[in-house]
Amino acid sequence: MVLRRLAARRPHVLTIAPAPVSPDDLPLRLAVEVELARRRWPSATSPADTDVLLVLGTPGPRLAQVVRAVWATVPAPRVAVGVTTPGAVRSVLDDAAARLAGRGGDTTSDCAVQRQHGRTADTGVGDRADTGVADAQMADLAFYDRDGLALDAVHVALGPVLPHWPAGLVVHATLAGDLVTDARAEVLDVPATVGPGSRGxxxxxxxxxxxxxxxxxxxxxxxxxxxxxxxxxxxxxxxxxxxxxxxxxxxxxxxxxxxxxxxxxxxxxxxxxxxxxxxxxxxxxxxxxxxxxxRPTPEKATQAMIGLELGAARLALAAMDPDTTLGAGPVAAYAPPQGEVTHHHHH
Known part of the structure; x- marks a missing residue:
């Protein structure tokens, strides 16, 4: 009861937005940010910190997988809602708060999540490595830190659900400690190239x-x-x-x-x-x-992250603000060489 009241009073909201390829995507994101600031509802820092999962626009198939994977890790009491137009933002958030206050536990059924987020297939969440939901692989490749100690290479997908992160972007990175040693860009549900008139x-x-x-x-x-x-x-x-x-x-x-x-x-x-x-x-x-x-392409911005520590790399990416409407093309998930032992770590 106490958790339900606290969640309904100032719910932590995790927003998931597609790359702004539609003319309505950017105004919708801004309208959501304005309304959340007006209500003083804090942004969630992770799925575990989330009361309301708010999905913007109409996710494509890859981003819909991310929504399902994130929803599976959000603790109760929780609500999942979707909004497609700026004019509906207030009513959608009012409804989310009312549902949180009305009853504890899940307030969105599996069927409702499927309808809101474009899901038409099974109910599993086994696609995390493909969606960029923090699925890492640690390989037995030696890198050396500044003090000369050997470090394992960790292969991790960063994004697309991170605070202050470009919408729809996944960075497939290799980390040695907290140093980015390799990085490749992928923009979910956006083709590799778009019309020449959109650049700039x-x-x-x-x-x-x-x-x-x-x-x-x-x-x-x-x-x-x-x-x-x-x-x-x-x-x-x-x-x-x-x-x-x-x-x-x-x-x-x-x-x-x-x-x-x-x-x-x-x-x-x-x-x-x-x-x-x-x-x-x-x-x-x-x-x-x-x-x-x-505003650089996602490929160029991601390459500029190489050689930076992870925190600095995130700052660099935010400052460059890559234009995800330009797309980045498909990126294959990391596959270690034959015979190489790997370990899986979920964060």
Missing amino acids: RSPLGPDRTRLDILTRVLGLLGADHLAARARDLRDHDPEPGELTTFGRRLARHRPLRWATRDIALVGGPVEERTVEQRVLALARALGGSLAPPV
Whole structure:
């Protein structure tokens, strides 16, 4: 009873969104973020932290597998809901809160989950390795850390359900300790190539695109007040001078610069050479009527993660903000060479 009341009062919401290939996908994500901020409902950090599983749009077959796998790990009391239009966001969230308050345990039947998330096949969740739901393989390949100790190579799929992570993106990475030694991009349910007219488009406009990127970077850094301010400026019409003032505040923010200073962006996916330079460029351009920032393809952005520690790699990816509408093509799951012993680890 107590858990049910607490969950209904301020439920933790885990959102799952497809890559924004439809004109309605991006406005829907923004509408959800605005409404969650208005209600002060916190974002869930993992399935175990989730009260409401909120699915945006209409997932394709691969993302639908992710939804099923995630739902299987969400503890009760729990609710799964879907929303396809910005105008329905409030009513959907009201319904989720009411269902949480009404009864404990599962408040969405298996059949309802199948209907909401496009499921038409079996009820198992054995596809985790293919969906990118944190399924890792540890191989007997020796890497050497800075102190000369040999480390096992861990092959892991990162995404697509992570906080401040590009929608629909899965990064197939090899880790030696916490160092990314190899990385390949996959965008779920998006073809390898799209029409040439879509490259470089910025549906949000220059300043809102910059603020959207800054919201993710600041959120990953734990700068919640700055992230909330960036999101508020993105979602509303700022007064004259507000964007410039906020940009100057970020540029002078020493902890922000210190936290991003030594994170290199190797391979030229964007104009800036470090995450610090990228953040400064985004901040200083606010309110300046400049062209939208360069957003690399998922392949190039993922390659720039190689050589970085995992936390820094996530910051670099958020700062680059790869355009997942461009697709990344199919990526085969990691398969160790014959005779190599592997161990499976689920996180």
